[in-house]
Amino acid sequence: MSNRMHLNRRHLLGGATAGAAAFALAACSRTDQGDGSGNGLLEQAQDGGKLRIAYANEAPYAYTADDESVTGQSVAVQLYLLDKLGIKADQIEWKLTEWESLISGLGTNHDMVIAGMYVTSERCDAVAFANPDYIMPDALMVQAGNPGGWTTLNAMAETDGVIGVMNGTSEQEVADAIFDAERINVQADLSGLILELKSGRCDAIGLTSANLRLAAEADPEVEVTEGFWLVDPESGEDMIGAGAAVFQPADTGFRDAVNEELEKLLADTPTWEGLVSEYGFTVEENHPEGLTAEDLCPDTYQ
Amino acid sequence: MNEWNNEIVVEIFPAMWQGFIVVLQVTLVAGLIAVLLGLLVAVGLRIGPPWLRRVLSAVFQFIRNTPLLVQVLFVWTATSYYINPEWSAFAVGSAVLGVHYASYTMESYRAGIEAIPVGQWEAATALSLPTHRVWGAIVLPQMLRRSAAAVANWIIAMFKEVPTLFVIGVLEMIAQAQKYQGQHYDGAVEGYTIAGILFLAASYPVAVAARRLENRLAKSNF
Numbered sequence: 001m002s003n004r005m006h007l008n009r010r011h012l013l014g015g016a017t018a019g020a021a022a023f024a025l026a027a028c029s030r031t032d033q034g035d036g037s038g039n040g041l042l043e044q045a046q047d048g049g050k051l052r053i054a055y056a057n058e059a060p061y062a063y064t065a066d067d068e069s070v071t072g073q074s075v076a077v078q079l080y081l082l083d084k085l086g087i088k089a090d091q092i093e094w095k096l097t098e099w100e101s102l103i104s105g106l107g108t109n110h111d112m113v114i115a116g117m118y119v120t121s122e123r124c125d126a127v128a129f130a131n132p133d134y135i136m137p138d139a140l141m142v143q144a145g146n147p148g149g150w151t152t153l154n155a156m157a158e159t160d161g162v163i164g165v166m167n168g169t170s171e172q173e174v175a176d177a178i179f180d181a182e183r184i185n186v187q188a189d190l191s192g193l194i195l196e197l198k199s200g201r202c203d204a205i206g207l208t209s210a211n212l213r214l215a216a217e218a219d220p221e222v223e224v225t226e227g228f229w230l231v232d233p234e235s236g237e238d239m240i241g242a243g244a245a246v247f248q249p250a251d252t253g254f255r256d257a258v259n260e261e262l263e264k265l266l267a268d269t270p271t272w273e274g275l276v277s278e279y280g281f282t283v284e285e286n287h288p289e290g291l292t293a294e295d296l297c298p299d300t301y302q
Numbered sequence: 303m304n305e306w307n308n309e310i311v312v313e314i315f316p317a318m319w320q321g322f323i324v325v326l327q328v329t330l331v332a333g334l335i336a337v338l339l340g341l342l343v344a345v346g347l348r349i350g351p352p353w354l355r356r357v358l359s360a361v362f363q364f365i366r367n368t369p370l371l372v373q374v375l376f377v378w379t380a381t382s383y384y385i386n387p388e389w390s391a392f393a394v395g396s397a398v399l400g401v402h403y404a405s406y407t408m409e410s411y412r413a414g415i416e417a418i419p420v421g422q423w424e425a426a427t428a429l430s431l432p433t434h435r436v437w438g439a440i441v442l443p444q445m446l447r448r449s450a451a452a453v454a455n456w457i458i459a460m461f462k463e464v465p466t467l468f469v470i471g472v473l474e475m476i477a478q479a480q481k482y483q484g485q486h487y488d489g490a491v492e493g494y495t496i497a498g499i500l501f502l503a504a505s506y507p508v509a510v511a512a513r514r515l516e517n518r519l520a521k522s523n524f
Contacts, residue, residue, distance in 0.1 A: 100488070166484075167473075167477055167480055167481045167484060168480050168482075168483060168484015168485055169484060169485070170485065172481065172484075172485070173485050185471065186471055186473055186477070186481075187470075187471045188468055188469060188471070188480075192469070192470070192471060195379060195382060196382075196471070199382035199383065199387035200387050201382070201387055201388075
């Protein structure tokens with residue numbers, strides 16, 4: 001289940017509700033701290049205080065490992081940045097939190113979110129995003145050699161190809177909008193989809209590239225195409241999946257300090273790769289290359 | 303965010319209804335298979351040659367004693383790889399479900415046949431009635447009345463197991479609820495509640511009718 005959730009985190013319905021709640025909370029803490037620059041939390045943490053960080057147990061971003069430690073791509077990157085700011089791992093109090101409560105519990109249950117959460121304009125309205133520490137394009141899984149020459153979901157919709165999607169994902173949502181119903185093959189999980197692909201009942205599987213690559217690694221009968229961005233069928237814009245750490249709007253000072261360290265880290269590609277490669281992330285596909293949170297939500301960024 | 307939300311109910315209902323129609327379609331197809339195949343097997347076990355009885359008995363014993371989920375996945379995978387990948391999940395799923403429940407209905411039919419007094423069989427033999435007359439005029443009419451309620455209950459049980467077919471991609475109600483949840487991060491409580499209510503709304507009247515039938519048949523002297 002958790003595997004399925006991260007595929008479509010960009011669609012947090014009720015974002016408005018969460019937004020309102022988070023706004024109310026943010027407003028409170030602003031008055032509490034009485035510090036417009038909002039450096040209170042950062043200073044407290046740098047003085048050795050506790051820092052409460054929420055995660056939603058989603059591999060490969062932030063999850064509880066077999067040895068009970070919290071790990072993942074986003075955790076590795078953010079802990080590195082916090083360490084650079086003088087905040088040690090033992091100061092962190094991890095809060096395993098339902099995905100739905102990551103934003104609404106900000107300020108009460110936890111001070112920061114490390115969950116690889118996608119930056120969306122709805123969420124920017126409610127929280128202060130750091131800059132993305134990874135991007136996650138989509139890809140197609142096809143039969144080895146790509147006999148159909150499939151490239152993207154939209155190009156495929158123009159042909160008579162059958163697309164395989166997982167139930168409940170944003171790939172399914174896009175496919176529903178651009179494919180005829182009889183040309184969409186829906187399965188509950190990726191292994192079911194791969195069986196459909198091999199038996200020829202679908203021509204390609206659309207999903208986030210990291211998941212597809214992980215599944216295709218040990219299977220010579222299939223391969224994964226180059227990454228591409230899903231296109232929002234309503235606005236016609238690319239749906240860029242880029243994940244970042246989340247702060248309260250009152251803690252923008254803290255956020256800016258993290259951004260500064262992140263910029264240094266991303267410029268030092270080998271170090272970044274060293275932190276994230278074990279979770280299946282690659283420089284070619286997942287490096288944000290200067291993409292900022294403000295780029296992703298120009299109207300609502302705070 | 304996790305509280306009951308009537309707007310979600312309105313939003314999710316059309317998809318749930320669509321899923322419910324699929325459940326009814328599967329029930330119709332699989333139900334026909336379960337009712338007819340179960341009867342054929344029950345009769346075959348009574349009058350077939352010894353080798354046929356042994357084979358039927360073993361096959362249906364096997365089906366009854368392995369999980370439906372495993373059967374669905376196995377048959378779907380096997381037909382995809384070795385027989386015909388063009389067969390739809392709906393067809394394969396309905397067939398597996400129907401055959402699985404035939405292994406139960408045949409037991410109810412068998413009980414109905416065995417409840418017929420030995421004297422009637424002896425009388426039929428004494429009168430030298432041909433086999434088709436024995437079954438058509440004497441055994442089946444009594445046996446069907448005795449088995450009807452039990453078979454109806456198996457069909458209700460089968461109806462409630464249709465969501466199992468989601469594992470091979472039959473988009474029934476539970477799949478629709480999960481689709482909504484996946485895309486909206488909400489609606490779990492609403493979706494599953496609607497599914498429960500629709501299942502109850504469809505199965506309860508049938509269950510009551512089956513109970514009435516049972517009572518009526520118990521009172522009549524046959």
